[in-house]
Amino acid sequence: MRCVLGVLATLCALFLILSDAVDPSNFKTCDQSSFCRRSRKVQSSGSKYALIPGTLNTYADSLTADLVNKENHHQFAFKLEALVGSSFRLQIDEKQPLKPRYRVEHALKGQPQTGRIRVQRETDGEIVITSEGNKAVIHGDPFRVDFYENDVLVVSVNAKNWLYFEHLRQKSQEPPAAQAEHENQQEQDAAVETPKAADAIDDPGAWEENFKSHHDAKPYGPEAVALDFSFPAAEILFGIPEHADSFVLKSTSGTDPYRLYNLDVFEYIVDSKMALYGSVPVIYGHGPQRTAGVYWQNAAETWVDIQTAETNVVSSLVNFVSGSRKSPPPAAHFMSESGIVDAFILLGPKPLDAFKQYAALTGTHELPQLFSLAYHQSRWNYNDERDVTSVSAKFDEFNIPMDTMWLDIEYTDGKRYFTWDKFKFPQPLTMIKNLTELGRHLVVIIDPHIKRDNGYFFHNDCTERGYYVKTRDGNDYEGWCWPGAASYPDFFNPVVRDYYASQYALDKFQTVTSDVMLWNDMNEPSVFNGPEITAPKDLIHYGNWEHRDVHNLYGHMHLMGSFAGLQQRDPNQRPFILTRAHFAGSQRYAAIWTGDNLADWSHLQHSIKMCLTEATAGFSFCGADVGGFFGNPDAELLERWYQTGIFLPFFRAHAHIDTKRREPWLFPERTRLVIQNAVLKRYSYLPLWYTAFYELEQTGEPVIRPLLAHYPLDKEGFAIDNQLLVQDRLLVRPVMQQGVSKVDVYFPAVDDKKNGDLWYDVDTYQRQEKSGYVSVSVDEYKIPVWQRGGSILPKKERQRRASTLMINDPYTLIICLDRQGKASGSLYLDDEKSYAYRQGQFIHVNYEFANGQLVNRFIGKPKYKSDAWIERIVIAGLERVPSGAGITVNGVTQQLEVLPHEGHVVVRKPGVKMDVDFALKLNY
Template sequence: MEEDVVSVVPEDEGKDKFKKSEHVAFYRRQIQGPNLQHRALLDTMVLTEKGARFELLEPDKQTRLLLSMSPSKRDTVRILIDELRPVKARYRVPDVVTEEPQCEQLRVDRRTNDSVTLTWSSGRHRVRVWHFPFRLEILCENEVLVTFNAKSKLWFETLQDPPSELQDDSLWKETFRQFVDLKANGPSSVGADLRLHGFRHVYGLPEHSDDLQLRDTRGGEPYRLYNLDVFAYDLFSRLGLYGSVPLMVAHKPDRTLGVFWLNASETFVNVQYFPTEQQDDQSPLVRRRKVEPQTDVRWLSESGVIDCTVLLGPNPQQLFGQYAQLTGFQALPPLFALGYHQSRWNYDDEADVKAVDAGFDRHDIPYDVIWLDIEHTDGKRYFTWDPVHFPQPARLQLHLEKKKRKLVVISDPHIKLDPDWSFYCEARDGGHFVKDRDGQIYKGTCWPGESSYLDFSSPATRAWYSSCFSLDKYKGSTSSLFVWNDMNEPSVFNGPEQTMPKDAVHCGGWEHRDLHNLYGFYQHMATVDGLITRSGGSERPFVLSRSFFAGSQRFGAIWTGDNVASWEYLKISVPMLLSLSLAGIAFCGADVGGFFQDPEPELLVRWYQAAALQPFFRGHSAKMMKRREPWLFGEEVTAAIRTAIQQRYCLLPYWYSLFHQAHTCGLPPLRPLWVEFPREQNTFSVDHQYMIGGALLVCPVTEPGVQEVQVLLPGSGEIWYDVDSAEATRGGRTLSLPVTLNTVPVFQRGGSVICRSVGSFSCTADLQLLPLSITVALNCEGGAAGQLYLDDFHSFRYRDTKSFCLRRFDMLSGRLLCRAAGEEGTFDCDLVVQSVTVLGIKSKPSSVTVHVSGVKDSSAVFEHIETCCMLTVSSLNLRVTTDWEMLIS
């Protein structure tokens, strides 16, 4: 059955197909229910190697809970609450936390009738547990940072045996529109509140099409974390979208902390800010008195346990490291994945693919990957090829591979119900499909028509699915074929909220409600494992997924889904990507030009310019839209897009080094300004500009007809250099910058060193052949530093045999040094530095001398431009893997 994109949003339903919080029974129960005055039974405290345990009692219902508290050596505190004696096990999210943190030994610091105070970390950190009403305070240096259960919102519905008969108004049954949800375990929701003391800026909770800073939810909808296929999603909405990361990041000038709520069921989050000042009504002068700012956060989930980890920072870099150590570091992508990707739903046939590929060469525009959507298959059967339009797929891949380019194909989780198709039969007979509540294979509709859905929560199913990517099983595939997981929220056209019913059943008897937000995470995991196995474990995979969860960064890339070709969607893409980056999903992007509707030429240019300065860079559009290859809009547009893409390729050495940093330290390449300037409060709400690493500040143009933009340059002690003009500007001010269609405001930060490739690219494979240019931007003290990471760009040898090098560039007092950044790693290559540009040298030097160990010192050719204080040293041939120094005197 052929589906049109409009069928995803039927005219009679539209966005009303999705629930608001008022439609969700567990949310209503918790919001309208009483505050439950739990007691911490302090005499039940047990200290163990993994922390401390307490029993909690709710007197009215005599509900007994078990609280486990585990501080770690990484400055995190895990709070776990479960039933003391459940009638059956509750779902605990597996596979997301990569390893249990090494716990600190707790000791009693102080005990009273009302509380017990425990300490660790040489007494710097403390946890205080209050008897009644129960609350848990986390302190650092005697300052309370976080209070768990500050407002007595702790909620825990214990599991029950089902009643003999369900009534229409039963807690075991819920109806939305025509859909009926039968709850196998009855009401099972959990919830808790936390007070973040001293904070009034919180971020995170992707994915939502909203500002970077989370808004106060009083008087509006809460933030919803429930993965849904929302076509052309509303802007500034708190409705759940394609993925969920239940991580909130709070920041104030002297501390950054995080709250990670590990729960994969439907979750709502309410945020309430309290101001720094309030009126003292008792004063006749209505004077203002200072009060501590705070943010109250309330988490509400449909099932599972309370598993909450507080990350104590204290600075942004440490917080990112703590979260990455908990859920995994960003996968280091193969270099080609950082190039430009060209996609469309759908390229018609093999001739069309070859023509588009040739068009990039003809117009001198580099690119690395071309994509095929669902129409490339035989009747929407994944792992197959349309025999008419793609009869020789291996030859097509070989044609691209000769140019060092790749092909990506789509693989969705819905499997066409076709008893004559061996893939379907193998999945059915192997027990690899999700079941309905009656124990039969669940059936829903998606692109192929009636379909069944693979149960990726099952390790056996994941292993089987991974094996399907082997070259002998996936006929027509080659080692240069990579994969795109779409529709994996999962999307079910005839399901409630266009997804799978919550009472569907997975491996182990768990309901879909327990693990809904993990579905795409598990498909992503299985696909990555399949590509790694296909290569014998030697090659890094590339897999893009639309749905994701905490930890998805370990597998590859994600994007922001079915956006729209409008200026508003271009603008909102910036805070959306920043929010994802803060939550560990560093390899992220938005469809260039907008997936749906046709962009005007100016919008298309501005989108390319913005996306070229973001991590994942793909042009994509729906099949009913006009063709959108970069050369179809006239030479002015083609030239502007060519320039944006070429500049992306020149900057790839820097991007690749930043992804190495994300892979090893957890620092995202894309950063809000406050990450680099944590004490400057005027940066805390800025989300229209951002940092790429610590060196580049970007302010993409996201409005039509703009002739001037306002750019905030932070840091009164900083110097910023315009990348185009090399003009220096002092920080701590907002700069009015004239722009044309070809202008993208980018500034290099004083004190940084950036490496770029020089020359003409056709794809990223050329990076290994082209020389480097180094730009040294001096700070006020005349110093600068930066790093360059190199390996073979495609294999796991950097990990398995330490085949890599990390080079460091340091400049101080006119002396530039190139040295190894550490003792680990050995890697040799012929890459050379061709030129060095130093920004901020006011007077012309008398000489520039280059010293290479074991080689006679040589004088270098240089040019000084006094008007912009720029020195360029050219005609160099310095191996980047060799130690050398340059003396400017």
């Protein structure tokens, strides 16, 4: 079928996008990506790089030296910088490039704070520096940098001599191999020949490259950078989202590397290294004694080879004979198409230390409004105002809480953003008011593709002012997306971002209110007729940078404009944005979800794996489309997906336009009741989620965590990715298999002797005392969840239609004791909406229980006034039942009733306000 512009183009694109599952042949392999071929070939060559003697310069916080490629004698500038907080920054750039090479901007939250260094030893072949008790050893020839934490080697840079840096060069003539490729598409897959001269790159695709019908001009020629990182103290590697794969990264020996290249991939394949919507180039190596990380700051297309123990048998034998480590340490080989080497070394030593070191660089998600942590109801698309109102009313009719209705692209006037379809939504302000009066919110979608329509103000402004991304010929780039012919604002231009942000002002976008929030989709960017369903690499952005340099940042820059727009619209209200494309640092602006998944058990299972990986890479605010975006889930799958979704931070049901309607009341009563039970459980835990997100903003510690975050010694738990921790308080093992009546749950060990924490079933308070696997019975209502002994967590257990109506509801404290009869935990509360908390308008309190007494200790003086109070205190793990309890407030003691239950006791109506000091003592 030949597609033409306009309506036929849209229909053709829709047919291609919606007809079948993803076709991997539409996306490149490493062999089809010339820079990946070349970079990977270095793995079989020897060292080429050495420091030039006599070029070393030392400063208070850094050192510099010149680096040379010994084959072609091209020189590079090397810099090593110490950062506060047990981190280093390593940079390599051309010393005298033909033009500047791109350095990533806007990913870091600000300029990193540098630390002081001391040169401990300097010889011709080795330089040793120290900073904050850590050490870096720089070897001159062959070039290598070893990083030590407390004298333990944790990261080694270029230990495998895979450094590869293609310097910019003039194109003297069209290489014969490139000409052959232009004439014959099959040349892409040809083997790379040995260069005829030291400076030559005789590789098909080095100077221009074809993929299917698309041609990449590559005006600056080959400019790849690559470097290897070994983790000598590690046994596993994890990170580099986004991939629909296991939490622990797999060896890429004999397969394609993991790919980081933001792409629109629908019904994606699970257990795959294919690129998806986000690219976060941070990786961690973890072993029982140490965790370390590397953040590879590069926004170009990137491939990452993973070497694990089984990939190098010869080295394993050598190390075994020598008495050293029996297998080579795991290693990662980062290969990017352009840019510079800019790597941050995170020395840990504990998992949470490494996560916080990365957060110190790229930032954390600011505290979201509480409603955004509650339940969201969406589909592509709710038909009209009556449909929205009816769905909202049905949630009330069936007593299922719901906070937010979502509108996909069909709400617009012909896919023109910042407009409404006047026939389907004639009175949007009235519809919005009806929702907000019920305590609910509306989220609308606004994507970056702009309809090319001379009657559309946004398109006319962008055209007249030169705001669109340009072709290499200087014309506005035109591609296809949902509107048909579309162009894409160049968000790298601050003037364009300001213009885009200004469109959210209520005097411009007059058909919304300041309570309407935002969904940014298709921002990879998605281009239906582009190479790999995205934008060509030789487009030109602000600053004369090619799209190849900045591709993985495009969605991030879109987010910056969106976030600024919502903040300017209402400076005192925290924005909520959901994004699909993301890069390092995007967590400062938006939540994410796992994209266009499928109503399939395997996609349900991967929602946990993917969000766990994202959380360690800064993106705690992660979820998956409940029920699956494509396809029609049966009742059991839908039930189990809701039960899983309530324990991911972002909780939204969403479905494709061609799926059957799947609101809970459209299923049999049993399914509706199971869903209702799950959603109510989510709402009861909202105080825990809200506290966790506040503490995330303050500390950088993820909200959801893999087992190794708190049980780093337990090797059995390293690879477990069907369970998660909510902070260190809950252990969650959702039921994600069809037709099962039992699931195996792993309780992690705290030490080498397999001792474990105490864990309490949150439904029965039955106690699990040993580490290891336990088979747990489940019925349709059961979600296997345990609270850790030694923790205290807050809940709210009164049912409301929306979280916004719960603000003054009373709290229940759940205290689960450890083996010493102790527990501690925290609670955070504020107005749940504004930025007043940054002026101290909040209550943050620690609770401690020991020796039969519960006390609270405020973190800072409480300035926020709340009408909420403590309604109940549940205590599990007491050795004997108390006869009562006394609570002392302001020197006055009042006696309270204590009710015994199986496995726990309940202290009734302490009645103390949240901002008041108290002490509660059990009586025996």
